[in-house]
Amino acid sequence: MGNKVKAAIIGPGNIGTDLLMKAMRSDVIEPVWMVGVDPDSPGLARAEDLGLKTTADGVDGMVPSMREDGVQICFDATSAYVHAENSRKVNAQGAVMIDLTPAAIGPYCVPPVNLDEAVAARAMNVNMVTCGGQATIPMVYAVSRVQPVSYGEIVATVSSKSAGPGTRKNIDEFTRTTADGIASVGGADEGKAIIIINPAEPPLMMRDTIHCLTKDEPDQAAITQSVQEMIREVQKYVPGYTLKNGPVFDGNRVSIYMEVEGLGDFLPRYAGNLDIMTAAGLRTAEMYAQQILSGEFVPVASAA
């Protein structure tokens, strides 16, 4: 296993467990630690069964031995409220932090848009924006790379069952962080994000609507082609990323209607919102891992 970079997952909930299952299939990442705060957490027990080291004492429970265990990449799948503290602690031990919370203290990474850039910058903390951001920013970018977009807006609709307590407590952070990412990564002058939680049974598949207002009349053929190319890029790590309708052109409005079906690793298939997050997080970590393995990047401990 000498050709893999060792990783820790912080947060043994649904996201953390799904991420673990994906990471175990990786050619370049080897998950070795699962960190939780509740000794009765089923996610910790599951990770232990799979041979990982576990602790219920939070990041502090892993810190004393993480260097010895060779952990160079950590994923935070907890909440925005505790992320900064977790990040500081693992950075001090020389591990890169991939942030799956909407805390957004590091640069944003949306793999098909700016993964190379994010990894080349060698940031010790990189943020995965939000689930809605991962599902929609590639589409905003697909339009803005063709022609200037004055305004990008997204509506993410997720099933009630796939919106965990973290998302619910963090709903303002979701809208703010996603809106920010639409502008700074998606390339729109201004971003707006809306999230809707729907309790219908059986649970609905994650849906995303992307509206862009272009400055000049939209080049329909070029935008349609760009959107289709971008969908193929996202499908490389989220095969269930599907165009339902559009692009619809109405004056300067370009609307794209997407559905995101997950892989169904640990999370149910309808929870495409969670799947796209774990898949994007892992894809980002794999890029870092390749750089670490090739010796191009050596993560360095920062002052605690």
Next chain:
Amino acid sequence: MDLSGRKITLHDMCLRDGMHPMQHQISVEQMVTVAKAMDEAGVPLIEVTHGDGLGGTSVNYGFPAASDEEYLTAVCKEMKNTKVSALLLPGIGTVDHLKMAVDCGISTIRIATHCTEADVSEQHIGMAGQIEGLDTVGFLMMAHMIEAEELVEQLLLMESYGANCVYITDSAGYMLPDDVTARVELARKELKPETELGFHGHHNLAMGIANSLAGVAAGANRIDGSMAGLGAGAGNTPLEVFIAVCDRMGIETGVDTFKAMDIAEDLIVPMMDHIVRVDRDALTLGYAGVYSSFLLFAKRSAEKYNLSSRDILVELGRRRTVGGQEDMIEDLALDMAKAAGTL
């Protein structure tokens, strides 16, 4: 039904829910004119914002004629006795909008979620509850979609976060009086005695007045309506009518009945883009249990893709869509047009 001597607080929706049929184009001047007339008539509370609440400005819901801040600032400073409220849907607006509205001079904030999702309001109700003197209201939309027991659990959550008043909201205008009675009665029994309880109706099945009376009889003390029914779908409970009924029944509202009638007839009706009434599509909303503000979106998509708006609305009901899913309408219309072979 003897309700004489009961005191209730009326809350007018013309300048918020009324923004839906007006496609959010009510001008600041119109808002100020209407609000001053409400103040003069003794209406205790009026709501002012984009139809979808603070931060509702969007491609998805429509861009308004002016910003929430412009509307609120202009209206709040003209009010002598009438208080002003703002609506906020977590997922659309944030606590930043809430703080802005408080700075503009609102006295009431209403935090709205789908009836099963009260826990997304914890952040917002919690913060509002800590602002000195701010009347903090939890507002559960589409309340017909769950039974009384489940609904009351959600109301209790909002109460626990710090709401001093909670609402049962018939966003689809689907409820019949017995549905209101069951929900309000159980809520009144389970909530703290000091927590106020409200009912917000839509008139899609022409049940606005009957449902509001059922609400009062079962223990609600705040009732929403709008003069001339200016609101989404077939509108809200027509407030001037409800005021006249209360007057006859001896329910104390503190509002001048004739002045209310005059606002409806002389100010609101002339302002309407189209007459808000129980037309076929609005009736379909109530019949199929669909969020009232979908009305104009369904009409537009039906026209654009050569479909029946009633078919679109019935399908939206069947799919159990919730408030805010306006983006679903064009998407669904495209699917229906493809299936019909017209696209």
